[in-house]
Amino acid sequence: MGKHLLELKNLQYSYGNIKVVHGIDLYVDEGEIVTIIGANGAGKTTTLQTVSGLTAASGVKGEILFDGRNIGRTRGHLIAGQGLVQVLEGRHVFSKLTVAENIQMGTYIRKDKANINKDIDQVYEMFPRLYERRTQLAGTLSGGEQQMLAIGRALLCNPRMILLDEPSLGLAPIIIKEIFESIVRINKQGTSVLFVEQNSKIALNVADRGYVMQNGEIILHDTSVNLLQNEEVKKAYLGE
Amino acid sequence: MIIQILVSGLVLGCVYGLIALGYSLIYKASGMLNFTQGDILTLGAFLGYTFYGVFHIPFILTVIIVFIIMLGFGMVLEKGIISKLVAKGTLPIYTVLATIAVSYIIQNGSMLVWGTQSINFPRIFHVTNIKILGVNIQTEAFVCILVSMICMVSLHIFMKHTRFGTSMRAAAMDPLAARSLGINVSLATGLTWGISAAVAALAGMLIGPLYGVYTTLGATIGRKGFASAVMGGYGNMYGAMLGGAILGLVETFTSAYISSSYKDLVAYILLITFLFIKPTGIFNERAIQD
Numbered sequence: 001m002g003k004h005l006l007e008l009k010n011l012q013y014s015y016g017n018i019k020v021v022h023g024i025d026l027y028v029d030e031g032e033i034v035t036i037i038g039a040n041g042a043g044k045t046t047t048l049q050t051v052s053g054l055t056a057a058s059g060v061k062g063e064i065l066f067d068g069r070n071i072g073r074t075r076g077h078l079i080a081g082q083g084l085v086q087v088l089e090g091r092h093v094f095s096k097l098t099v100a101e102n103i104q105m106g107t108y109i110r111k112d113k114a115n116i117n118k119d120i121d122q123v124y125e126m127f128p129r130l131y132e133r134r135t136q137l138a139g140t141l142s143g144g145e146q147q148m149l150a151i152g153r154a155l156l157c158n159p160r161m162i163l164l165d166e167p168s169l170g171l172a173p174i175i176i177k178e179i180f181e182s183i184v185r186i187n188k189q190g191t192s193v194l195f196v197e198q199n200s201k202i203a204l205n206v207a208d209r210g211y212v213m214q215n216g217e218i219i220l221h222d223t224s225v226n227l228l229q230n231e232e233v234k235k236a237y238l239g240e
Numbered sequence: 241m242i243i244q245i246l247v248s249g250l251v252l253g254c255v256y257g258l259i260a261l262g263y264s265l266i267y268k269a270s271g272m273l274n275f276t277q278g279d280i281l282t283l284g285a286f287l288g289y290t291f292y293g294v295f296h297i298p299f300i301l302t303v304i305i306v307f308i309i310m311l312g313f314g315m316v317l318e319k320g321i322i323s324k325l326v327a328k329g330t331l332p333i334y335t336v337l338a339t340i341a342v343s344y345i346i347q348n349g350s351m352l353v354w355g356t357q358s359i360n361f362p363r364i365f366h367v368t369n370i371k372i373l374g375v376n377i378q379t380e381a382f383v384c385i386l387v388s389m390i391c392m393v394s395l396h397i398f399m400k401h402t403r404f405g406t407s408m409r410a411a412a413m414d415p416l417a418a419r420s421l422g423i424n425v426s427l428a429t430g431l432t433w434g435i436s437a438a439v440a441a442l443a444g445m446l447i448g449p450l451y452g453v454y455t456t457l458g459a460t461i462g463r464k465g466f467a468s469a470v471m472g473g474y475g476n477m478y479g480a481m482l483g484g485a486i487l488g489l490v491e492t493f494t495s496a497y498i499s500s501s502y503k504d505l506v507a508y509i510l511l512i513t514f515l516f517i518k519p520t521g522i523f524n525e526r527a528i529q530d
Contacts, residue, residue, distance in 0.1 A: 052420060080422030092417035094410045104403065105410050109422035157421060 003068060005030045005161060005192050006051070006084075011062040011072075013043075013050045020046050022216040023062060028161065033184070033193040035203040035224070037237055038213035044196040045089055047213070048163050051194075052086035053079040067160070081109050085154040089165035089196075091146040093153075095139030099130055102138050102149055106156030116156075123152040126182060144175035148182070155186060162186065164195035168202060180206050200237040204228050212237070243375045245496045246489070251381045251450065252464075253488025254388030255281075258443040259465025260472065260480035261395065262436030267475045269412040269432035272322065272332060275339045277440050278462015279346040284310055284441025285361070285448035285457060286354050293362045303445055307438045314437025315430040317342065322433070323426070343462075351455045358454040384446040391442060392481055395435070399477065408432060464491075467511045473521025482522055486510075 004027040013021040021043045028034045036044050049055045051064055053076040064072040066084055074082070094102050103123065107116045124131035127148040133141060138149055147167060154162055167183065168176040180202060187193045197203035204210050204224040212220035212233065220233065227233050234240040259277050266274045284306055291302040321342065325335050364383070369376040399405040411418040411428035418425050444458065451457065468487045472479025487507055494506040514521070 054416060054419060076419035077422050077424045080420065086420045088417055088420060092414050092420075094413045094417065096413055097406065097410060101406050101410075105407060105418070105421055105423070108403065108407055153421065 004028065004065070005032075005067060006194065007063075007065040008047075008051070009063040009065065011047070011050065011060075011064060013046050013055060013061070014059045016059075020216050021050065024211075024213070024216075024218045026211055026218065026221075028192055028194050030160075030192055031187070031190065032209065033187045033195075033207045034209050034211070035207035036194070036196045036211045036213050037198070037200040037203050040198065042213040043216040044213055045165055048086060048165050048194070048196050052076070052084060052163055054086065080157050080159070083158070083160035084163065085157045085159040085161075086163040087147075087150045087154045087165065087167065089169060091143070091150045093138040093141070093146045093149050096137055098135055099138055099141070099149060100134040102153055103130070103134070103156065106153035109157060112158075119156055119158070123155055126185065127152055144171050144179065147171065147175075147179055151179070151182065151186070155191070159191060161192040161194065164193065166196060166198060168197060168199045176202065200233070204238075241496075243373060244377070245492050247377050247381055247385070249489035249492035250485065251384045251447070251488070252491060253485035254385050255443045255447045255461060255484070256465045256468040256487050257481040257484025258388055258391065258439050259462060260469035260484050261392070261477060262440050263466055263469040264472075264475050264477055264480045265432050265436050267469075269408070269429045270318070270322070273336045273339065273466075274433070274436065275336065275462065275466075276317065276343045276346060277436065277465060278458035278460070279343045279350075280310060280313070280437045280440040280458065281444035281447075281461055282453075282455060282458035283313075283346055283350060284444030285453040286350055286359075286444075287441070288445035288448055289354075289359055289361050289453050292364075293359075299364050303442065306441050306445060310441035311434040311438040314434035317437065318430045318433035319426075323429070347455055347459065354453075354455070356455065358452040361448040361453055364449055378450070380446075380449040384450065387442070387446055391439060395439070396477065464507065467507070471511060471514045471521055473523030476521065476523040479521050479523035 006028040008024055008026040010023045010025060011021060012019065012023050024047065036047065038044050046055065050060055053071065053074050057073050057075060060072050062072070063070050066082060071079065071082060094105065103120055107120070110116055129145055130149055130152060133145065138146065141149065164183065167179050171179065183193060184206060195203070204227050207224045210222065210224050210227045211218050212227070220227065220230070222230070259281060262277050263274065266272055287306045287309065288302055291297045291305055292299050297305070321338060322335055325338055365379040367379050370379055370382055399409060407418070407423045408428045408431065411423050411425040412432070415425045464487055465484065468483035469480045470483070471486060472481070472483030490510055491503045491507050494503045
């Protein structure tokens with residue numbers, strides 16, 4: 001068995017006495033796009049935030065291996081430097097900073113100053129609308145533009161793996177398509193992707209593999225192709 | 241005459257503005273009221289007096305040393321007390337009480353060290369007065385205004401045009417997103433308290449030579465600084481400065497043309513009026529919703 005880029009082993013998370021993630025196993029290999037689908041409150045967001053160290057370390061049990069290192073106890077702001085960056089649910093752009101300043105914050109941890117400008121240009125190339133609006137306050141952008149900004153900003157951390165929480169949330173279908181196209185492009189350029197999505201149909205069409213989460217547990221795991229054919233998935237998550 | 245009143249008004253206004261800046265920065269970073277600001281001013285003035293007046297360290301060096309000490313003090317206050325209380329689940333309103341407690345501890349503690357008498361801060365410059373537009377201005381007053389301006393402009397440049405300053409604003413705006421991008425939010429918050437304390441201490445060293453140094457020096461100034469921040473738009477850096485200037489000028493002109501007995505009366509009536517007609521302050525800061 002080869003080494004996975006990200007591997008969760010019996011990961012559990014509790015907020016105080018309330019356990020929301022009940023021991024899940026999951027892996028993502030280098031170069032893959034993997035999705036976690038499931039209903040609201042299944043524990044998807046908690047799982048993702050636990051991986052990126054944004055939940056309290058005291059609630060974590062089990063192992064989170066990234067590139068072979070256990071990062072389960074690593075605190076939030078130190079995770080990005082390990083090459084793992086999360087795009088949060090609801091975009092979370094810095095609303096009173098300009099687009100350019102938001103972009104600059106993406107490069108905050110970078111040590112290779114020489115490449116930063118080139119990478120910023122690349123993000124602007126991928127999302128030309130951000131370039132047009134670079135002097136605007138991020139709070140004045142549309143939802144889709146904010147999502148692009150959040151993704152572009154995360155990319156500038158130069159991650160090996162990017163985590164996205166509900167990238168389609170609250171967006172118009174045409175924008176959702178655009179966002180997922182860019183996610184696929186990012187993946188093709190060599191960044192591994194793990195994303196959480198309520199819109200299971202889109203998620204499984206984009207991802208290589210999928211995990212189905214319910215009540216804090218993984219109940220199914222297969223390739224996206226198989227999951228799309230799975231009767232149970234069809235009935236519960238694809239509305240067919 | 242009018243220029244002299246204007247200058248004394250601006251001296252006060254600058255000092256209020258510097259204190260108000262601290263209130264605003266801290267509010268933005270932690271959503272907290274820090275009532276130690278005024279007493280940190282007092283502490284800064286006492287330390288300045290001790291280094292400059294007692295140990296005869298050059299004034300510039302004294303300012304730098306005290307600035308650094310108080311930067312550390314502010315950070316320790318946040319890291320050692322405030323964020324510890326917040327982590328224990330103390331309600332924010334109680335944490336405000338904790339800052340009031342610390343404020344009195346500083347006030348009474350400085351009484352232990354420096355006594356209850358007002359101390360004269362030795363003169364900083366050999367030239368007593370400088371002439372501006374044909375009017376004699378006390379050198380220390382001129383320097384107070386000048387240094388305050390420099391301090392405000394530097395702080396503006398630091399917060400708006402440096403990576404680190406921008407990261408501090410980002411951390412204050414959205415701590416979760418900031419952390420996900422690798423920004424050390426806890427350090428940024430601590431540093432905000434540190435900068436606020438250092439700026440307040442600087443204000444103390446600027447006003448000490450003009451007003452003398454005594455334990456309750458900062459108490460009134462602290463309250464006025466808070467009022468300035470509210471009038472300017474709580475949480476807004478520029479509003480803080482403008483609010484300070486307005487309050488300082490109103491106070492001095494009241495003293496000059498009506499009576500110095502009524503200067504606080506007029507100042508606080510102005511504050512209440514502001515709360516009624518422009519609750520978001522001059523810079524329209526929506527402190528509560530933000």
